[in-house]
Amino acid sequence: MVQCKLLTADKLLARHWPCNPICSLCNQEYETAAHLILHCPFARLVWEKMEIWTRQLIRPPQDGLEIMNAVHNDLHVWDRELLKKPAQRMKKLKRKLERWRRGPLMDESLAAQKEILLRLELLLEQEEFFWVQRARANWLKHGERNTNFFHQYASTRKRGIWLRD
Numbered sequence: 001m002v003q004c005k006l007l008t009a010d011k012l013l014a015r016h017w018p019c020n021p022i023c024s025l026c027n028q029e030y031e032t033a034a035h036l037i038l039h040c041p042f043a044r045l046v047w048e049k050m051e052i053w054t055r056q057l058i059r060p061p062q063d064g065l066e067i068m069n070a071v072h073n074d075l076h077v078w079d080r081e082l083l084k085k086p087a088q089r090m091k092k093l094k095r096k097l098e099r100w101r102r103g104p105l106m107d108e109s110l111a112a113q114k115e116i117l118l119r120l121e122l123l124l125e126q127e128e129f130f131w132v133q134r135a136r137a138n139w140l141k142h143g144e145r146n147t148n149f150f151h152q153y154a155s156t157r158k159r160g161i162w163l164r165d
Helices: 011-014 033-039 042-054 065-083 087-103 107-142 147-159
Strands: none
Touching: 033 042, 087 107
16 A cells, blocks of 8 residues: 555554554554555545535545555546646636626626636646646656766766866
């Protein structure tokens, strides 16, 4: 579960590190990855809040390996439905805004236009944040083009290899 990367009390005790083996959140059971993610009352509460927040796209897990697969699939659905479609949602909002602007000028239409403009601004910020994250991920993955040159220069200088005329 979680590729055995969580340093829970059971893992710490296996490494002979001193720690309290009981879950510090609920003080009821031994702290294991399964307990922290699935069985702890606080984890269950987080799962319930996630279900509400994502409008039931992410559901509380049942048990075992199928839980992780379900969470993985649910996160992909949530990502596809809410994060990857801002352009489509922006188009819909722009069409709605245009309809409200062509209609009669009333307090209701002004309030609706204001709300749509706020939503559009939020989507534009979300899209900008997405591209900033994408650029950072690409930079971390591929590095800067000059990095290799400067690394070789520093390594050569460190070794004391110099080209002379």
